[in-house]
Amino acid sequence: MKKISILGSTGSIGTQTLEVVRAYQKDLKVTALAAGSNIKLLEQQILEFKPNVVCVYDEEKAKELKDKLSYLKIPILSGMDGLIACATEREAEIVVGAVVGMIGIRPTIEAIKAKKDIALANKETLVTAGHLIMPLAEENKVALLPVDSEHSAIFQALHGENKKEVSKILLTASGGPFRGKTKEELKNIQVEDALKHPNWAMGRKITIDSSTMINKGLEVIEAKWLFDVDFEQIEVVIQPQSIIHSMVEYKDGAVIAQLGTPDMRLPIQYALFYPSRRPVEGERLDFTKIGKIDFCKPDMETFYGLRLAYEVGKKGGSMPTVFNAANEAAVAKFLNREISYLEIPEIIEYSLSKATWKENPTLEEILSIEQETYENINRKWN
Numbered sequence: 001m002k003k004i005s006i007l008g009s010t011g012s013i014g015t016q017t018l019e020v021v022r023a024y025q026k027d028l029k030v031t032a033l034a035a036g037s038n039i040k041l042l043e044q045q046i047l048e049f050k051p052n053v054v055c056v057y058d059e060e061k062a063k064e065l066k067d068k069l070s071y072l073k074i075p076i077l078s079g080m081d082g083l084i085a086c087a088t089e090r091e092a093e094i095v096v097g098a099v100v101g102m103i104g105i106r107p108t109i110e111a112i113k114a115k116k117d118i119a120l121a122n123k124e125t126l127v128t129a130g131h132l133i134m135p136l137a138e139e140n141k142v143a144l145l146p147v148d149s150e151h152s153a154i155f156q157a158l159h160g161e162n163k164k165e166v167s168k169i170l171l172t173a174s175g176g177p178f179r180g181k182t183k184e185e186l187k188n189i190q191v192e193d194a195l196k197h198p199n200w201a202m203g204r205k206i207t208i209d210s211s212t213m214i215n216k217g218l219e220v221i222e223a224k225w226l227f228d229v230d231f232e233q234i235e236v237v238i239q240p241q242s243i244i245h246s247m248v249e250y251k252d253g254a255v256i257a258q259l260g261t262p263d264m265r266l267p268i269q270y271a272l273f274y275p276s277r278r279p280v281e282g283e284r285l286d287f288t289k290i291g292k293i294d295f296c297k298p299d300m301e302t303f304y305g306l307r308l309a310y311e312v313g314k315k316g317g318s319m320p321t322v323f324n325a326a327n328e329a330a331v332a333k334f335l336n337r338e339i340s341y342l343e344i345p346e347i348i349e350y351s352l353s354k355a356t357w358k359e360n361p362t363l364e365e366i367l368s369i370e371q372e373t374y375e376n377i378n379r380k381w382n
């Protein structure tokens with residue numbers, strides 16, 4: 001029986017992780033659940049999975065839930081301390097990092113220090129703190145298992161192969177709902193338009209990121225950390241049907257890909273049961289029905305957030321943190337209808353122009369760079 005802690009249990013990845021737990025009740029047991037503020041869903045999850053500890057990040061909501069469920073005698077904590085308590089819950093062997101945003105950095109670091117394996121969906125954590133997380137995981141001998149579909153695909157394509165023989169990673173991208181559009185055509189994009197991903201049902205923030213292709217930019221940096229490759233070795237290829245989840249090209253020209261239906265239960269399950277594979281209920285690929293799979297180059301001028309991601313990745317240091325924090329702030333403003341769609345990459349570019357360079361930022365420095373980035377943005381966009 002593998003014991004798991006889920007950070008972000010009420011979200012898209014969190015609820016799909018719980019579907020996997022439901023399908024494998026004899027093999028998986030949930031020992032901790034954490035969410036932001038959705039206590040209605042969290043209450044149902046607590047009643048069904050009976051964890052040892054719970055966190056609701058929002059203090060007021062935590063108190064409300066605690067009063068309601070006091071008869072259960074399950075500790076219901078709040079804030080960062082609560083999140084860390086869930087990440088380090090004594091019995092948990094693996095922590096599913098499924099919170100959205102760089103709020104995931106501290107609990108991930110603490111989970112690694114507590115020798116928990118990590119099933120990581122929360123890419124913003126690696127983008128901003130990859131230089132701290134990767135050596136820490138090695139030092140503590142914990143496995144960092146990718147959940148992000150492309151990185152799971154790469155991980156699967158690398159399985160059993162010598163990493164030194166990799167020539168490049170072909171990171172596939174759907175291109176989002178606005179693939180093929182010009183900047184002019186993107187001017188009046190509304191929240192509802194950007195929330196229509198062609199292939200995947202996901203949380204709001206990542207769906208907006210996919211539409212701007214900034215998701216792919218974050219994934220380029222995530223791949224650099226997970227697979228220890230240079231940015232020159234990561235090529236983004238548009239594959240509009242999201243059937244090929246990514247590929248690895250080896251020195252001899254052999255290309256190994258992982259394909260599948262767009263269903264996150266597969267990468268979640270692969271991370272939880274690695275190295276074994278278990279059945280996933282649902283549709284299978286039928287190649288005779290698919291007929292053809294298309295490919296093209298990304299348009300990095302219209303979707304220049306992707307170009308900026310390569311640039312900040314190569315610069316390294318504090319730049320990926322500024323990029324990520326600016327994107328988190330801009331997406332929140334767009335979802336709140338405070339800015340236009342094209343202001344998302346503009347805010348990132350502006351933030352990068354204001355940023356001060358710092359090599360190898362510590363955790364405290366990362367968090368203060370994050371705040372500084374928000375302050376710079378709010379001075380101009382409030």
Ligand SMILES: NC(=O)C1=CN([C@@H]2O[C@H](COP(=O)(O)OP(=O)(O)OC[C@H]3O[C@@H](n4cnc5c(N)ncnc54)[C@H](OP(=O)(O)O)[C@@H]3O)[C@@H](O)[C@H]2O)C=CC1
Pocket residue numbers: 007008009010011012013014034035036037038039057083097098099100101103121122123124147148149200201202203204205206264
């Ligand atoms: N969805 C997907 O298919 C994929 C997602 N990812 C990545 O996985 C991560 C999660 O994405 P997704 O599931 O779509 O996002 P959602 O927005 O659907 O879910 C986010 C989860 O995080 C919780 N949360 C937010 N803030 C806090 C906080 N301060 N403390 C504790 N919990 C918090 C939310 O709680 P509440 O509900 O209470 O707000 C919710 O449970 C992201 O980093 C994303 O990029 C990667 C690949 C695919």
Ligand SMILES: CC(=O)[C@@H](O)[C@H](O)COP(=O)(O)O
Pocket residue numbers: 148149150172173174175176200209210211213215216264
């Ligand atoms: C499911 C997943 O991993 C997402 O990151 C998804 O791949 C987004 O797709 P695009 O960013 O390629 O549109």
Ligand SMILES: [Mn+2]
Pocket residue numbers: 148149150151219
């Ligand atoms: Mn992805």
